Amino acid sequence: MKKLRKLPDAEFEIMKVVWANQPPITTSIIMEQLGKAKEWRAQTIITLLSRLVERDFIRTEKNGKERTYFPLVGKEEYLKFETGDFIQRFHENSFTSLVATLYDGDKLKDKDLDELMKWVKEKRE
Known part of the structure; x- marks a missing residue:
């Protein structure tokens, strides 16, 4: 598998549908669950699926x-990659910087910090 x-964004939308369904998934299922909402034609979905095959995110039969x-x-593997890339690019690999940005921007509440502290303590034990 490639790195x-x-x-x-469009390919990520397709992958969210793939991950949400029991494999195998068909173009028809994707069209039903995503195509109409996005107003995508079947050919658009087929093109996006082909790109995902080329990138080794999915295989086809x-x-x-x-x-x-x-x-x-x-x-989970992809979200771990995306999150790590985001923290590296925007926060220089500093989790503290990420949390401070969320807290200062009122995106993170005291309740969230309490849950985070509880999680950290559990991980350290």
């Missing part, structure tokens, strides 16, 4: 007239 790279798709990268 993970950041997905464009042909079953009769229909293609099925299987995830090669798990949701």
Whole structure:
């Protein structure tokens, strides 16, 4: 498998549908769950799926007239990659900087900090 790279927003939307469903998934399922809401045509979804195959995020099999798709990268694995990349690029690998930014921007409440402290204590034990 290739090294993970950041997905464009449209491909990430496709992957969220792939991860939310039991494999294999079909173009029809993706169209039903995402295409109508995004007003994407079937060809757009097929193009995005092809890109995800090229990037080794999914694999495909042909079953009769229909293609099925299987995830090669798990949701947790990708989110871990994205979060690590974000913290590195914007916070110079400082978790404290990230938390301070969220707290100062009123995105993180005292209750969230309490939960975070509890989590840290549990991890250290």
